[in-house]
Amino acid sequence: xxxxxxxxxxxxxxxxxxxGITTPLKLAASLPRPIVxxxxxxxxxGCVQWGLLQALYETDIRPxxxxxxxxxxxxxxVVAEDPISATSRLTYVxxxxxxxxxxxxxxxxMISAATKRKNSIVDNSTEQATIEAILxxxxxxxxxxxxxxxxxxxxxxxxxxxxxxxxIPALLASSAIPGVLPPVTINxxxxxDGLASANLPARLAVERGAGSIIVLGTGSRTxxxxxxxxxxxxxxxxxxxxxxxxxxxxxxxxxxxxxxxLPTPDDLGAALDFRETISAAGKSYELGRNYLYDLSNLPTxxxxxxxxxxxxxxxxxxxxxxxxxxEVPDSLTSHEPTSGSxxxxx
Amino acid sequence: xxxxxxxxxxRLPEPMAFAFTGGLARTAAQIGMVPPLTEAGLDPxxxxxxxxxxxxxxLFxxxxxxxxxxxxxxxxxxxxxKALTSMRRSTVRGLASSQASRTRNMLRKHLERxxxxxxxxxxxxxxxxxxxxxxxxxxxxxxSGAVVDxxxxxxxxxxxxxxxxLSDGQLVVDGSVVADVPVKExxxxxANSVVILDSGSSVVDESAVEDISWYHVMALAATHMLRSQxxxxxxxxxxxxxxxxVSSGSGNPFDLRNALDTVSTGEEAARRVLVDVxxxxxxxxxxxRPGRYxxxxxxx
Numbered sequence: 001x002x003x004x005x006x007x008x009x010x011x012x013x014x015x016x017x018x019x020g021i022t023t024p025l026k027l028a029a030s031l032p033r034p035i036v037x038x039x040x041x042x043x044x045x046g047c048v049q050w051g052l053l054q055a056l057y058e059t060d061i062r063p064x065x066x067x068x069x070x071x072x073x074x075x076x077x078v079v080a081e082d083p084i085s086a087t088s089r090l091t092y093v094x095x096x097x098x099x100x101x102x103x104x105x106x107x108x109x110m111i112s113a114a115t116k117r118k119n120s121i122v123d124n125s126t127e128q129a130t131i132e133a134i135l136x137x138x139x140x141x142x143x144x145x146x147x148x149x150x151x152x153x154x155x156x157x158x159x160x161x162x163x164x165x166x167x168i169p170a171l172l173a174s175s176a177i178p179g180v181l182p183p184v185t186i187n188x189x190x191x192x193d194g195l196a197s198a199n200l201p202a203r204l205a206v207e208r209g210a211g212s213i214i215v216l217g218t219g220s221r222t223x224x225x226x227x228x229x230x231x232x233x234x235x236x237x238x239x240x241x242x243x244x245x246x247x248x249x250x251x252x253x254x255x256x257x258x259x260x261x262l263p264t265p266d267d268l269g270a271a272l273d274f275r276e277t278i279s280a281a282g283k284s285y286e287l288g289r290n291y292l293y294d295l296s297n298l299p300t301x302x303x304x305x306x307x308x309x310x311x312x313x314x315x316x317x318x319x320x321x322x323x324x325x326x327e328v329p330d331s332l333t334s335h336e337p338t339s340g341s342x343x344x345x346x
Numbered sequence: 347x348x349x350x351x352x353x354x355x356x357r358l359p360e361p362m363a364f365a366f367t368g369g370l371a372r373t374a375a376q377i378g379m380v381p382p383l384t385e386a387g388l389d390p391x392x393x394x395x396x397x398x399x400x401x402x403x404x405l406f407x408x409x410x411x412x413x414x415x416x417x418x419x420x421x422x423x424x425x426x427x428k429a430l431t432s433m434r435r436s437t438v439r440g441l442a443s444s445q446a447s448r449t450r451n452m453l454r455k456h457l458e459r460x461x462x463x464x465x466x467x468x469x470x471x472x473x474x475x476x477x478x479x480x481x482x483x484x485x486x487x488x489x490s491g492a493v494v495d496x497x498x499x500x501x502x503x504x505x506x507x508x509x510x511x512l513s514d515g516q517l518v519v520d521g522s523v524v525a526d527v528p529v530k531e532x533x534x535x536x537a538n539s540v541v542i543l544d545s546g547s548s549v550v551d552e553s554a555v556e557d558i559s560w561y562h563v564m565a566l567a568a569t570h571m572l573r574s575q576x577x578x579x580x581x582x583x584x585x586x587x588x589x590x591x592v593s594s595g596s597g598n599p600f601d602l603r604n605a606l607d608t609v610s611t612g613e614e615a616a617r618r619v620l621v622d623v624x625x626x627x628x629x630x631x632x633x634x635r636p637g638r639y640x641x642x643x644x645x646x
Contacts, residue, residue, distance in 0.1 A: 154563070155552040157570030179564030183555070190555045195566040197574045226480050226517055228508050230440055233480070237504040237523055240483035241571050242484050244524050248578040 004277045008286040011295050012332055013060075023135040027059055027296035030305050032211035032258065034064035037079070040200040040246075041070025041175070042195065042218025044097075047277035049075045050090040051284030054261050057087050057291045061214065066147040067161060067205050069194035072216070073149035073174040074131060077167060083136040093134055094281060098274040101130045101179070112340070120182035124172050127181065131171055139166045148202040148208070149174040150194035154183050159197035161204050162186065181239040194291050200246050200254035212258040215250075216244065221262035247318055254308035254324040260295065261310040263287040290332045298328060354624050358588055360628035361391035363537035364406065365529055368397030368522030368572070369436030369545030370503075370599035371608070376402045376543045377417045378612030379518045379592050384616040386412065386620050388541060392472040394487075394532045396521040399545065400475045400500040401457070404493050407473035408464065420460045421605050427442070427452065431602040440506035450498055450507045457494045464493045474535050475500045478530045480509055485525040486518055487535065511595045527576040529583040529644065539634065540583065544593040544643065545608075562638045570601065593641035 011123035037056075039049050049072060056062075062083060066126035068076035078093065104126035137143050140163055148161035152172040162170040165186070182192040187289060205213050224235050253259050265283045269276055295309055308315065308325045315321040320334040364383075366376055376399060389410075395403025406413045407419065425431060430452045439445040466473060466489055475488045475496040488496040489511065499510035500521045509517040525531055532540045558566070583589050594615045597608035619640035626639070 028460065118560060119558060119563050152567065154353055154566060155555045157573055159574070178567030179560045183563060192563065192567050196570040203578075228446075228517065230446060230508070231506050234505045235511055236480055237478075237519060240480075240523055243483055244575055245571070248575050251582075252578060343472060 006282060007288075008282045013292050020030065023306040027292060028061045030302065030304050031061070031214075032301055033081055033262070034037035034211050035061070035214060036208075036210040036212070037068075037076065037142060037214050037216060038069035038131075038191055038202050038205050039066065039072030039076050039216045040218045041068075041072050041195045042199075043071055043271035045275045045280070046071030046075055047213065047281040048219045048264050048284040050087070051281035051286075052216045052288040053079065053090065054087050054285045055262070055288030055292055056214065057294070059290060061292070063145060064146060064212070065208075067150065067201050067208070068147070068174075069199050069201055069305040070175040071152040072218070073147075073171055073194070074134070075141070075216075075244055076147045076149070076233050077135055077137065077171060078102070080143040080145040081135060081284075082144055094277050096175050097277065100126075102127050109258045120176075121180050124176070124184075125179050128172060131168055132159055134301075135167070137167055142167070147265075148201075148204070150198050150204060150292075151176070151184075151186075151191035152194055152196040154192050155198055159194060159201065159204060160191065161201070161208065162191075177330035187254045193244075196247070196251065199242060200249045202249040202259065206253045206256045210253075210257055212260065213253055214260045214262065216262055217246075217264045219268045219284070220266045247321060250308055250315075250325060251320050254321075255306060257306050259308045259343050260304075261308055261314055263291050263311045263314055274290070291328060295328050297331070298326070302304065311318075347461055354620050356623060356627055357633050358388065358539035358541070358590070358632070359633060360478040360539070362541070363387070363391045363529065363532040363535075365397035365398030365540050365542045366393065366403040366406075367528070367544045368399050368526045371602045371605035372545035372594065372597040372599045373402055374417075374421050374605035375545050375594035375597065375612030375615070376607040377421070377606075378609040378614075379543045379594070379616040380406065380413055381540060382613060382616040382620060383592070388604070390439065390471065392474065392532075392537065393529045394476070394535070395500070396476045396525050397501050397503075398530045399528075399543070400428060400497050400521065400531050400541075400542040401460075403475070403486065404461065404469070404473055404497060405432045407469040407471040408493075409470060414634075417434045417459060418606065418609075420456060423459065424456055425603045425605060427456065430456075436506050438454070440503075440508075446508045446633070450502070453501065453507075454498060455492060457497055461493045461497075464479055466490045466493060466496070469493070472532060472535075474528075476525040476531050477502070477510070477512075477518035477566065478521055478523040478525070480517045480519060485511070485521065485528075486514070486516065486532055487531050489535070517538075522572050524575065525579075526572045529589060530579050531584055535585065537587070539588045539590075541590045541632050542592065543612075544581070544591055544598075544641070545599075545612075546593055546595050550629035554564070565600065573643070580638060580643055584636060588630075589637050589638050590617045590623060590634075591618065591638060591640040591643060593643065 066076040101111045103122045148163035149170040178192045210286045315325050383450045393407045405416045436449045477499045479486045502519045509519045594612045596611045623639045
């Protein structure tokens with residue numbers, strides 16, 4: 001059997017809707033400034049943000065500032081150091097990223113950590129080398145746009161936006177998966193992955209003065225079956241915690257400013273599985289592009305008002321979210337359930 | 347009972363709830379918080395509890411006057427149980443499927459000693475115990491049936507104890523996953539004001555984070571995740587009703603052997619908050635308006 005490749009279908013151009021304009025430009029002007037891109041953490045699922053960024057760029061929506069957690073913080077840094085070339089450079093990043101370039105080939109150290117008193121299972125030297133290969137910037141002041149990386153203060157649990165000083169330690173701190181990668185010391189305090197406090201740091205974006213927020217999530221995993229086995233329960237509880245955090249962040253931000261919640265695929269594999277990242281990015285690009293097209297056609301005043309602008313499926317499970325949501329109905333995917341994507345047999 | 351002069355000048359709209367947070371060993375601080383609160387004239391009409399805090403809530407609901415004695419006895423019994431108090435061993439048991447119910451059985455023994463076959467309708471105050479439903483990820487509140495069963499369900503720490511099955515077949519785990527600070531749940535069952543007896547969250551002291559094992563880093567981050575929702579929930583609640591927060595900032599949740607060491611910290615926290623809130627109000631006796639009073643919940 002030949003593998004199938006999956007590429008995004010064409011956009012809502014003249015051939016489809018007869019309008020003749022594929023880029024709904026008026027959307028960018030209706031977002032109150034500063035526009036903040038908020039990027040959630042999610043390991044390999046960060047590829048979703050690469051696809052969503054492509055969709056945003058086609059629609060001429062660019063960030064004034066960025067804030068991100070974990071893998072999202074790294075993507076923020078790629079955009080912040082040169083917004084013009086960001087989506088092109090991300091193509092080369094994601095086509096080379098895998099688990100080995102992040103944690104190395106370190107089964108040996110995993111075994112020794114379990115027996116010794118050490119604060120992580122693997123060290124972060126491989127990850128550091130990879131981040132340094134991806135980015136030219138070494139300090140927040142080297143970046144063209146302001147950005148913040150969110151990490152969790154290990155002692156207090158506080159979500160902390162790091163936005164000045166050395167860039168690489170901030171990114172390592174933001175993505176220091178607790179127990180797996182070592183906590184990072186910055187200005188005398190120990191930090192771990194922002195996932196422990198604000199995996200989708202929309203509330204911090206509001207506190208830092210956002211006029212409007214573009215949320216680039218990381219999709220969701222294939223749901224695990226409900227079971228009483230300990231690993232499945234732990235994995236399920238993780239998903240519950242993540243969803244609950246996301247809800248809190250979206251409610252808090254959506255009641256203050258317009259929050260553009262880009263749709264994300266819902267059937268991604270494990271967060272550290274890098275095998276499907278390119279096709280997942282393609283799927284995200286297509287979902288994002290169609291959503292932005294529909295959003296730009298919503299009847300609105302000159303500026304979007306506060307609320308969560310989302311596909312109903314992104315918020316439907318939650319009454320609190322639904323209350324704040326301005327629905328963006330799908331006008332493009334009625335003909336094909338997978339939004340007109342082409343599956344090509346090689 | 348102490349003299350009326352120790353009464354605070356503020357009153358809370360009824361029904362008033364005591365909300366006991368989760369936090370394993372640290373919830374022993376709640377034993378110290380109760381006497382200053384009740385001596386000040388704050389008598390709840392209902393109690394809500396999560397995880398280990400639910401045990402304290404149930405002891406209080408069973409007999410408020412006897413709470414300190416009974417809670418001290420229960421926690422002292424747990425402290426002496428070496429097989430139960432080793433978190434490392436509990437985790438190993440929890441992850442080995444054949445051993446998974448053993449921790450629950452050990453815990454059940456301690457709870458049955460305190461509660462016997464007591465049912466919710468035999469309590470002197472209405473009690474609400476939080477759990478987290480695995481399928482929907484929502485908080486499910488239990489307020490009927492055998493008290494011990496509800497408490498075990500509320501304490502089903504993922505990875506350490508297996509999920510509990512409720513009478514309608516729902517699988518639930520520890521209430522602290524989505525309701526570590528059960529303030530939203532207190533409002534849902536009718537509270538018009540809430541006093542939060544918060545055991546805090548930090549696993550280790552700030553000075554100690556420099557030298558902890560990967561296992562503790564993981565556990566610490568997990569508790570931060572639970573708590574990251576609490577601030578939002580307290581903020582949302584205090585927009586509609588008065589919420590008084592008493593927060594104790596010390597102790598290691600996993601150090602069950604020395605849990606009772608945190609009692610005095612809890613007592614100090616409660617006294618401090620009562621003085622602070624009274625001080626904010628000036629000399630007039632008054633009903634608190636919606637808002638948050640007392641301590642701030644740390645972590646976002």
